[in-house]
Structure formats: C-alpha cells, structure tokens
Amino acid sequence: MIGTLSLDRLRTDGEQFMEELSREYYLAHSGQKPTAELRPIYAKHEAIIGPDALALTLEAFKGASEGSEERRGAQLLLDWQAEAQSSRQLAALDEREIAWEVSTVVTVSDTRQIPFESVSIEIGNSSDANERHAIEEARAKVVARELSPMRRERFERERDITEQLDLAPNYISAFELLSGIPLLSLKAECEQFLRQTDSLWQEVFPEFTQRVLGMEPADVTRADALALFRARDFDAFFPSGRMESAIRGQVREMGIDPLAAGRITLDTSEREGKRARAFCSPVRVPNEVYLVLRPHGGQTDWMTFLHELGHALHFAYMRPDLAFEYRWLGDNSITEAYAMLFDHRIKDPGWLKRYTELGASRLPAFMRSTGFEELQFLRRYCAKLIYEVELYGGSVRWESLPDLYVELLTNATTFRYNRADAFVDVDPRFYAARYLRAWQLQALIAETLVERYDEDWWRNPRAGPWIASALFGEGQRELAHEQAQRVADKPLSFAPLVRAVERMLG
Numbered sequence: 001m002i003g004t005l006s007l008d009r010l011r012t013d014g015e016q017f018m019e020e021l022s023r024e025y026y027l028a029h030s031g032q033k034p035t036a037e038l039r040p041i042y043a044k045h046e047a048i049i050g051p052d053a054l055a056l057t058l059e060a061f062k063g064a065s066e067g068s069e070e071r072r073g074a075q076l077l078l079d080w081q082a083e084a085q086s087s088r089q090l091a092a093l094d095e096r097e098i099a100w101e102v103s104t105v106v107t108v109s110d111t112r113q114i115p116f117e118s119v120s121i122e123i124g125n126s127s128d129a130n131e132r133h134a135i136e137e138a139r140a141k142v143v144a145r146e147l148s149p150m151r152r153e154r155f156e157r158e159r160d161i162t163e164q165l166d167l168a169p170n171y172i173s174a175f176e177l178l179s180g181i182p183l184l185s186l187k188a189e190c191e192q193f194l195r196q197t198d199s200l201w202q203e204v205f206p207e208f209t210q211r212v213l214g215m216e217p218a219d220v221t222r223a224d225a226l227a228l229f230r231a232r233d234f235d236a237f238f239p240s241g242r243m244e245s246a247i248r249g250q251v252r253e254m255g256i257d258p259l260a261a262g263r264i265t266l267d268t269s270e271r272e273g274k275r276a277r278a279f280c281s282p283v284r285v286p287n288e289v290y291l292v293l294r295p296h297g298g299q300t301d302w303m304t305f306l307h308e309l310g311h312a313l314h315f316a317y318m319r320p321d322l323a324f325e326y327r328w329l330g331d332n333s334i335t336e337a338y339a340m341l342f343d344h345r346i347k348d349p350g351w352l353k354r355y356t357e358l359g360a361s362r363l364p365a366f367m368r369s370t371g372f373e374e375l376q377f378l379r380r381y382c383a384k385l386i387y388e389v390e391l392y393g394g395s396v397r398w399e400s401l402p403d404l405y406v407e408l409l410t411n412a413t414t415f416r417y418n419r420a421d422a423f424v425d426v427d428p429r430f431y432a433a434r435y436l437r438a439w440q441l442q443a444l445i446a447e448t449l450v451e452r453y454d455e456d457w458w459r460n461p462r463a464g465p466w467i468a469s470a471l472f473g474e475g476q477r478e479l480a481h482e483q484a485q486r487v488a489d490k491p492l493s494f495a496p497l498v499r500a501v502e503r504m505l506g
C-alpha cells in the first residue's frame with residue numbers, strides 16, 4: 001500500500017530490517033545459532049522491500065534536483081531497493097548454490113575424494129605440481145558440469161531483473177546510474193594499468209615461480225598460484241599470541257580507542273560452529289559492532305584482523321545523527337578503503353619493524369614478496385573487472401565468454417586460468433569495481449596521512465582523531481571519488497598504487 005509508505009518510514013523500518021539481518025548473520029557465523037533464519041525477517045519487512053518501495057524511491061530520485069542532498073540520499077536508497085528486487089527474486093537460486101557447495105564432493109581418483117569446500121586448501125597445501133594439477137582438473141570438471149550453469153543462470157536473471165526496472169537502456173548504464181561509479185572509465189584505467197605495469201610484472205614473475213614453486217612461468221596455472229601465495233615463509237614472525245595486543249596497542253598510539261568506548265566487541269573465544277575467517281558485523285550503527293575471529297597466527301591472520309578492524313572502527317565512529325542511508329548503505333568502496341588502509345600496514349616497513357617480530361634483516365625479502373603479491377592481486381582484479389564488463393556488455397556472446405575469461409586473466413597474471421570458472425569467478429554487481437576504487441582511495445589517503453602526520457602516522461596521536469572525524473565520521477555519505485577530492489585534492493587513479501608497488505619491489 002503506497003499510501004502508508006513514505007521515505008521516513010522506509011528509513012526507520014529499513015534500519016530495523018538491516019539490524020535484524022545483520023544480527024542473524026552475526027549469530028549464525030559466530031556459532032551462536034545453527035543457521036541464519038533470514039526468510040522470517042524478509043517476510044516481516046515485506047512492505048519496505050517490495051515494488052511499492054522501489055517506486056517510491058524512484059520517484060524521490062527523479063524529483064530531487066541534481067547535486068542536492070535529497071538526490072544524494074535518494075540515489076543510495078534507490079540502489080538499495082534495486083538490489084533488494086534481485087536479491088528477493090534470486091534467493092532460491094542462491095540457496096541452491098550454497099547447498100551445492102556444502103554437499104559436493106570432488107573425485108580426484110578411485111581412492112581420493114575431497115569436499116568441494118576444501119579443494120582450494122588442498123591444492124594450496126600440496127607441494128607437488130602434478131598433484132595440484134590433478135585436483136584442479138577434477139574440480140574444473142564438476143564445476144563446468146554443475147556449478148557453472150547455475151551461476152550463469154543467476155547472472156542472466158539478475159541482468160534481466162535489473163534491466164526490467166527500466167532505469168537505463170542496459171545493465172551497465174543502470175549500474176552506473178545507481179552506484180554513481182563510472183564503470184567504463186574505470187575499465188579503461190584498468191587496461192592502462194595492465195599495460196603500464198607489464199614489464200615490471202614480466203621481470204618479477206619468474207623469480208617467484210622458480211624460487212617458491214621450482215616451475216617455469218610457461219607451466220604455471222591458477223592452481224599453482226594457490227600454492228605460491230600460501231607459502232608463508234614469514235609466518236613465525238606474526239605470532240598469534242601477540243596479534244591482538246600489538247594491533248590494539250598501535251591503534252591506541254594513533255589516538256583511537258580500539259574498542260570505541262565499548263561500541264566494538266571483540267569476539268575472540270573458541271566456539272563450535274564459528275567461522276574460521278574473521279568478519280565484522282555492524283548490528284547497530286554506530287553502537288553495536290562485532291569483530292569475530294579465531295586467531296590462528298601468521299601473516300594472513302594479522303592482515304585479516306587489520307582489515308576487519310578497519311571496517312569495525314568505521315562503523316563504530318560514524319556520526320550517530322547521519323541519515324540511515326549514509327550509515328547503512330552507500331559506496332562500499334569507502335568502507336573497503338578504510339579496511340585496506342589498515343591491512344596495508346602489513347606492507348609498511350616502519351609498521352612491520354615496530355609491531356611484528358620480522359626484524360630489519362628480513363625486511364627487504366619480505367617487502368619484495370609482498371610487493372609481488374600486491375601487483376598480482378591488482379592485475380588480477382583489473383582483468384576481472386575488464387572481463388565482468390564484457391560479460392554484461394552484450395558485445396560478446398555468452399558461449400564465447402569462457403575463452404575471453406581465460407585470455408584476459410591469463411594475460412594479466414601469467415597463471416593459466418580455467419574455462420570452467422568463467423561464470424564462477426565473478427563477483428555479483430561489479431564488486432570488483434568497489435575493491436579497485438578502495439585500493440586507489442586507500443593509497444591516496446595513506447599519502448595524505450604521510451604528508452600531514454609523517455611516515456609513522458599510524459602512531460601519531462593526532463592522526464587517529466582526524467581519521468575518526470574526517471573519514472569514519474562521514475559514514476558512506478560520499479562516493480569514493482568525491483572523498484578523494486575532499487581529502488587529498490586529487491582524483492582517484494592507479495598512480496599512487498604504481499608508486500607503492502615500485503617502492504615495495506625496491
């Protein structure tokens with residue numbers, strides 16, 4: 001009933017809805033409930049995620065004048081509503097896919113079967129290239145036959161649902177309109193970045209495949225990449241027992257309370273059913289934020305903890321008087337940028353010397369390996385975005401997409417990719433674009449912090465309060481490129497990332 005629906009009710013009930021969903025995910029993923037019961041929550045809040053709510057936000061968006069605060073808010077609400085339309089209609093497909101992932105077993109040989117969910121761990125842990133390739137071949141076979149068609153159907157339907165909203169002539173322009181992200185120019189920047197870093201990549205790649213894997217560049221596949229990036233020569237210098245206290249201590253030195261006066265709860269106890277990977281759940285923003293982890297130790301753990309802490313502090317330091325849409329919705333490039341600003345300390349020599357046990361003598365080798373990893377992930381994400389734009393662009397037939405996927409990802413990373421993953425290695429709704437913009441934004445923010453508070457800004461007691469008010473306090477009101485202009489007076493670009501990678505590779 002459109003009569004009872006207003007933007008204010010959408011905000012009040014929307015916040016209630018988001019809080020209930022977030023609490024349900026938190027309880028399920030932290031092992032306090034066996035499963036997340038989402039359908040009752042969707043049913044209870046049906047009115048604010050239905051077609052009438054979409055029509056209302058569309059009307060508000062069209063009626064607000066360009067550049068006004070009303071328009072800014074309405075755009076975020078409309079993006080949320082448009083996404084809700086497809087999430088609601090695709091829920092059954094998503095459930096089918098999750099059920100497939102937890103129940104499927106990959107048959108490598110007569111005597112060896114591996115649960116689908118453990119395949120990448122098994123590949124990463126194997127030091128035998130033939131074994132890795134055999135597992136990979138078995139995985140690709142079952143993915144191509146069963147998972148890939150499901151995912152393909154999902155992306156086709158999502159495209160159709162979004163196009164039927166009649167916001168724009170096609171999926172890509174609808175995404176640009178809803179998100180405010182200039183997707184096509186980002187794609188051009190990615191192509192430029194790949195060209196610009198190509199000779200650097202060709203130079204460092206053989207060094208790592210030969211030393212870590214004992215393989216020639218021409219022979220390595222995506223399966224070998226899993227093993228390469230799992231080889232953690234430096235894990236001993238990132239002990240689990242010191243992780244939490246070292247990182248909390250650093251945040252305090254920067255002038256920020258790591259628990260935000262009790263608004264953040266660190267859930268670090270062992271509990272059955274708790275996810276292995278750390279995550280952050282904002283249950284009430286900014287007053288009730290959970291950071292859930294099971295410390296195992298090692299470099300990856302420290303990085304994940306820093307990443308999730310960046311998200312948690314962002315949520316906990318948002319100004320409470322910000323509108324619902326600026327606290328709960330908006331451009332996730334912003335929150336991912338703060339998470340990356342924190343996790344990139346693991347690539348900061350001064351930070352490493354002060355808070356880890358790495359020591360000065362091991363630092364040059366560590367920095368070179370971390371620089372290689374950073375460049376690999378950047379090149380992979382650039383290729384992914386280029387591919388995902390083609391996937392939705394309509395100029396390549398879907399039957400030809402697997403060949404294009406292999407060509408783009410293999411050229412960018414040198415690791416040979418598999419046709420089977422052309423619809424599997426895809427993030428819905430161009431989330432790769434959010435990551436790439438976050439990467440660009442965190443690099444600009446880090447440069448600004450060095451200018452304002454010196455190389456060791458992360459222990460400067462004046463830096464934290466500035467970060468908390470000028471960055472975290474704003475929630476996600478701004479788009480990433482707007483924030484870059486306000487904070488650094490520069491446009492978003494790959495330039496500071498290229499500089500950073502060149503510094504790391506020495």
Ligand SMILES: [Zn+2]
Binds near residue numbers: 307311335339
């Ligand atoms: Zn994140």
